[in-house]
Amino acid sequence: MFVAWFTRDKPPLSPEEGGRRVRTEGLWQKCEDCGQIIWRKALEDNLQVCPKCDHHYCIDARTRLGLLFDAGQFEQFDTSLVSTDPLDFVDSKKYTARLAAMQRSTELRDAIISAAGNLHGRRVHICALELKFIGGSMGSVVGEVITRAIERSLHTKTPLIIVSASGGARMQEGAVSLMQLAKISAALMRLDNARVPYISVLTDPTTGGVTASFAMLGDLNVAEPGALIGFAGPRVIEQTIRQKLPDGFQTSEFLLQHGFLDAVVKRADLKDYLAKAFNFFLA
Numbered sequence: 541m542f543v544a545w546f547t548r549d550k551p552p553l554s555p556e557e558g559g560r561r562v563r564t565e566g567l568w569q570k571c572e573d574c575g576q577i578i579w580r581k582a583l584e585d586n587l588q589v590c591p592k593c594d595h596h597y598c599i600d601a602r603t604r605l606g607l608l609f610d611a612g613q614f615e616q617f618d619t620s621l622v623s624t625d626p627l628d629f630v631d632s633k634k635y636t637a638r639l640a641a642m643q644r645s646t647e648l649r650d651a652i653i654s655a656a657g658n659l660h661g662r663r664v665h666i667c668a669l670e671l672k673f674i675g676g677s678m679g680s681v682v683g684e685v686i687t688r689a690i691e692r693s694l695h696t697k698t699p700l701i702i703v704s705a706s707g708g709a710r711m712q713e714g715a716v717s718l719m720q721l722a723k724i725s726a727a728l729m730r731l732d733n734a735r736v737p738y739i740s741v742l743t744d745p746t747t748g749g750v751t752a753s754f755a756m757l758g759d760l761n762v763a764e765p766g767a768l769i770g771f772a773g774p775r776v777i778e779q780t781i782r783q784k785l786p787d788g789f790q791t792s793e794f795l796l797q798h799g800f801l802d803a804v805v806k807r808a809d810l811k812d813y814l815a816k817a818f819n820f821f822l823a
């Protein structure tokens with residue numbers, strides 16, 4: 541391994557530093573928040589958080605679970621549940637065709653992964669929503685998978701975490717998706733009565749029916765920095781109340797300041813934070 545003696549992990553010259561475009565293509569990207577050029581590998585090593593401005597980029601459900609479970613190891617549940625398209629819904633394309641395309645591109649049946657494993661040695665259940673699957677929207681499958689995870693937590697007295705990244709209820713399933721709000725909320729109440737802790741982690745974005753149900757029903761509701769969190773979008777609210785909204789409205793920090801969240805936790809600190817919280821709850 542003598543190669544290691546004279547090589548090190550130094551980023552190639554960025555286009556700004558005069559690096560040749562041909563050689564650096566794809567290695568660099570412009571941060572969507574601070575606009576600085578960042579080395580893609582530095583972003584990856586930093587858990588998809590901008591090393592220059594701390595902007596938290598979205599990560600997919602598998603990556604999220606990999607970060608939270610010890611050694612990235614977990615078992616999955618309810619992987620075969622699929623929506624039956626109860627409304628026979630068609631928008632720009634048939635809902636069944638949309639589902640099939642999403643299933644191919646994400647290799648998931650729907651917008652969620654339900655998993656169990658260890659978090660700093662303690663067995664936990666974690667459900668992570670997948671934003672890439674129809675905007676992480678909650679239809680009958682997401683609702684059922686979450687409800688089953690809650691019931692599993694209840695029967696085995698295992699703490700639960702739900703990591704949200706969602707545009708809200710899935711319009712292609714209409715009222716069926718709205719029913720999930722009530723179903724999940726009722727199941728969470730049973731979990732609460734049994735004194736099994738549940739922590740909700742809100743990531744960018746968490747909006748609509750997801751915010752209006754399980755995402756805000758944790759024993760602790762914590763969010764990643766800079767996440768968009770709300771029910772209706774800012775434009776709709778401005779039009780309704782006919783007032784200009786304050787700066788930073790619907791961000792994690794704003795919500796924390798106004799008492800809607802318990803903490804804003806950086807991605808790098810999240811696992812330790814969750815472990816510490818469960819130690820506290822279950823002491």
Ligand SMILES: [Zn+2]
Pocket residue numbers: 571572573574575576590591592593594595
């Ligand atoms: Zn940045």
